[in-house]
Each structure stands twice: as structure tokens, then as C-alpha cells.
Amino acid sequence: xxxxxxxxxxxxxxxxxxxxxxxxxxxxxxxxxxxxxxxxxxxxxxxxxxxxxxxxxxxxxxxxxxxxxxxxxxxxxxxxxxxxxxxxxxxxxxxxxxxxxxxxxxxxxxxxxxxxxxxxxxxxxxxxxxxxxxxxxxxxxxxxxxxxxxxxxxxxxxxxxxxxxxxxxxxxxxxxxxxxxxxxxxxxxxxxxxxxxxxxxxxxxxxxxxxxxxxxxxxxxxxxx
Numbered sequence: 001x002x003x004x005x006x007x008x009x010x011x012x013x014x015x016x017x018x019x020x021x022x023x024x025x026x027x028x029x030x031x032x033x034x035x036x037x038x039x040x041x042x043x044x045x046x047x048x049x050x051x052x053x054x055x056x057x058x059x060x061x062x063x064x065x066x067x068x069x070x071x072x073x074x075x076x077x078x079x080x081x082x083x084x085x086x087x088x089x090x091x092x093x094x095x096x097x098x099x100x101x102x103x104x105x106x107x108x109x110x111x112x113x114x115x116x117x118x119x120x121x122x123x124x125x126x127x128x129x130x131x132x133x134x135x136x137x138x139x140x141x142x143x144x145x146x147x148x149x150x151x152x153x154x155x156x157x158x159x160x161x162x163x164x165x166x167x168x169x170x171x172x173x174x175x176x177x178x179x180x181x182x183x184x185x186x187x188x189x190x191x192x193x194x195x196x197x198x199x200x201x202x203x204x205x206x207x208x209x210x211x212x213x214x215x216x217x218x219x220x221x222x223x224x225x
Contacts, residue, residue: 022078030202042154047153054088093143147197
């Protein structure tokens with residue numbers, strides 16, 4: 001059972017604290033203990049049918065950071081100042097198709113499903129991908145579906161960081177093909193089994209942000225009775 005020491009206002013305060021930090025204080029580093037909690041939040045995140053179709057590259061190498069900065073217009077201030085910079089990869093159709101070796105390993109070895117049960121649910125996965133969501137229309141459709149799962153982990157990482165008083169910034173502003181090329185040259189894409197989904201920087205803000213502005217609740221929520 002989770003001990004309910006966190007108050008409702010603590011949750012709201014964390015979301016008000018979080019903002020897309022464009023520049024971090026390069027002199028301040030996140031402790032290993034705190035960053036491991038952020039990574040654990042990613043690892044424990046939910047994913048559709050439990051595929052866990054992700055991998056998290058924590059980029060500490062400054063040469064690689066500079067290569068990424070040259071092709072990531074949305075990370076110009078973050079890559080050079082963030083304490084930690086993470087490239088989140090999504091698994092491609094080579095791994096996420098219902099009959100792949102990856103899915104078999106995930107269900108039998110990771111989740112411990114009995115082989116006879118896996119054969120039954122594999123048919124359900126096939127129908128889910130072919131008929132329910134039309135995911136097998138193209139390789140890109142499957143990659144985008146896997147990418148949706150990585151965003152769950154992304155959100156959890158940033159929320160946990162906010163609770164720890166750590167700033168973050170999600171980043172989509174990059175040239176996909178060029179980032180792919182850089183990561184492939186570094187042998188980080190497992191021979192086409194992985195592709196870049198999104199990036200996220202962590203650290204401590206260099207300056208205070210503007211107050212958070214959002215639409216009112218009744219503009220974004222509709223109750224159906």
C-alpha cells in the first residue's frame with residue numbers, strides 16, 4: 001500500500017513548478033540517487049499490451065551532445081547546459097509486430113506467460129494490430145504507435161522530476177533523419193530495431209519562468225451524464 005503522505009496540493013504544486021526549461025544552470029548537477037528515481041519512473045511506466053517498446057539513452061558524452069545539438073533546433077540551450085540529457089527511442093516494427101522475436105521474449109521471458117497462453121493472446125495481438133487500430137498499414141504507423149507509449153514514460157519522468165524539485169524540458173524540435181543517422185553511426189539503434197521518438201533534458205533552471213498559463217477547466221473537460 002502507498003503511504004498517503006503526499007497532499008493534493010503537493011501534486012498541483014508540482015505541476016505548477018514544472019515548465020519547459022530552455023536553459024539550465026550548468027554548475028548544478030542532479031544527484032545519482034535522484035536521477036535513478038527519474039529513470040525508475042520511466043522503467044515502471046505502463047505501455048499498450050505491456051510491450052515496453054522503448055529504450056532510454058542517457059547522453060553524457062559531450063561530443064555526441066554537440067552532434068545532436070547541430071541537428072536539434074529545439075535543444076540549442078538545453079544540450080549544452082542540462083545536467084542529464086535523455087534520447088528516448090521507440091522500437092520499430094521489427095520488434096513490435098505481434099509475431100516478432102521481441103514480443104515472444106517479452107511475454108515468455110519477461111512477463112512469464114505460459115507458452116500455451118502466449119499462443120492464444122498472440123492471435124489477440126494480431127487482431128489488435130491488423131483490425132482494431134490498423135497499425136500494420138506501414139512501418140511508420142507502427143513506429144508512431146510505439147512512440148505514443150514512450151510519451152507515457154516521458155510524462156512520468158518529468159512529473160517525478162518536478163516532485164524532486166528538478167527541472168525538465170521535452171524536445172521534439174530535431175531533424176529525425178539526421179538524428180537517426182548520428183545514432184546509427186554510434187551503433188545505438190540495434191540494427192534498425194530502434195528509432196528516435198523524443199528527447200528530454202533535466203537539470204536546474206537558470207532563471208525563473210513566467211507564470212503557467214492554461215485554458216480553464218470547463219474548456220477542456222466535458223462531463224457526459
